[in-house]
């Protein structure tokens with residue numbers, strides 16, 4: 001049977017554009033887990049990717065319609081900037097992200113007021129603009145893969161004008177239980193859940209998030225839509241190419257020389273509240289306090305870079321991160337040794353070099369849809385390094401087996417310190433055994449498996465349905 005035409009729809013696109021020195025538009029691969037996971041699957045194919053214009057360069061690129069470059073077919077969408085900011089920051093990042101990850105300090109937040117309701121209206125308009133673009137670009141009978149929490153209302157809007165399309169939604173974050181979603185006003189909760197339920201199926205990285213979503217739907221909609229579980233996996237070839245690149249090799253030599261034979265604990269994250277950076281540094285501090293044998297014998301490399309700085313909570317979290325690193329270093333540094341190295345450069349080849357050299361990779365999120373970094377770290381590492389992994393990460397379902405990752409409750413700082421100690425103390429035999437199990441578990445899932453699962457979830461074509469003429473109108 002012929003492969004169906006595929007359209008991917010996401011807020012952040014595979015390419016970001018800027019003006020080059022000669023005034024020409026230059027494309028660069030976009031940032032983030034979603035893009036690095038999906039990009040290798042679509043390069044050189046006929047898949048169309050529709051995404052928001054995020055930079056000035058993206059907006060200029062948007063005027064030219066569909067762009068074919070670097071192996072991608074991309075349509076960047078120039079949205080009303082105020083609407084897009086309100087939808088992205090107030091709704092997606094400051095409300096849905098917080099609810100899904102359980103980050104709200106409920107005595108104070110969220111505050112659902114007039115400004116918030118206006119932001120929800122902007123979220124609706126932004127989703128409708130995406131739906132219009134899909135209606136215009138999607139070939140007849142295409143499968144439309146709608147990504148993440150920014151775009152939950154696209155399928156419902158599309159259904160009337162493009163009944164021929166098969167829409168599948170995939171959430172890259174966790175999902176919260178009904179109790180967590182009650183922070184949203186009832187009508188918004190219903191609109192959000194109905195919007196997601198309008199897809200043929202809703203996918204998640206973990207059964208835990210799919211169950212939570214189903215529970216929300218049962219409570220609010222009185223029914224449970226189709227769901228499926230499809231964890232993403234890293235693309236081993238893509239990763240090996242970056243690890244083998246001159247930039248990564250050079251960074252590896254530099255890092256190795258700076259360590260002077262010491263053990264190396266590494267973390268690679270956006271500076272993001274759900275990643276639990278502060279408790280990670282507290283745990284390292286506790287390790288040095290209670291296990292003095294590690295003083296001067298271990299270095300913590302934190303490759304963490306600013307993110308979502310439009311939000312005050314994230315700016316504050318960055319300052320708190322820098323402050324705690326300063327405190328740990330003041331407390332324990334000696335003339336020969338700085339315990340924590342903070343690198344905020346967002347340099348993927350360098351981060352991979354650090355994970356390659358790691359003795360222990362610390363991944364301790366409060367909650368995380370999957371955590372691709374934990375899986376990339378396993379593939380990049382070449383010294384049987386261990387992984388200390390939060391049970392709150394979706395990836396725990398794959399890596400949390402006996403003799404694989406060391407598990408931690410993300411809130412338990414002293415237990416995290418104990419697990420760091422165990423991981424650092426593992427014998428070469430134990431390291432090799434765990435590394436083999438981890439490798440096997442990570443290699444079991446590739447981006448192609450993930451895509452095949454989404455296409456299967458789209459189900460069979462709709463017989464007899466065809467696009468309505470002037471399909472972009474009236475949405």
Ligand code: F6P
Nearest residue numbers: 012032033034035148172173369
């Ligand atoms: O986890 C969901 C996700 O969309 C990731 O794909 C991405 O790395 C992260 O959130 C960052 O999102 P943003 O586009 O807001 O920087």
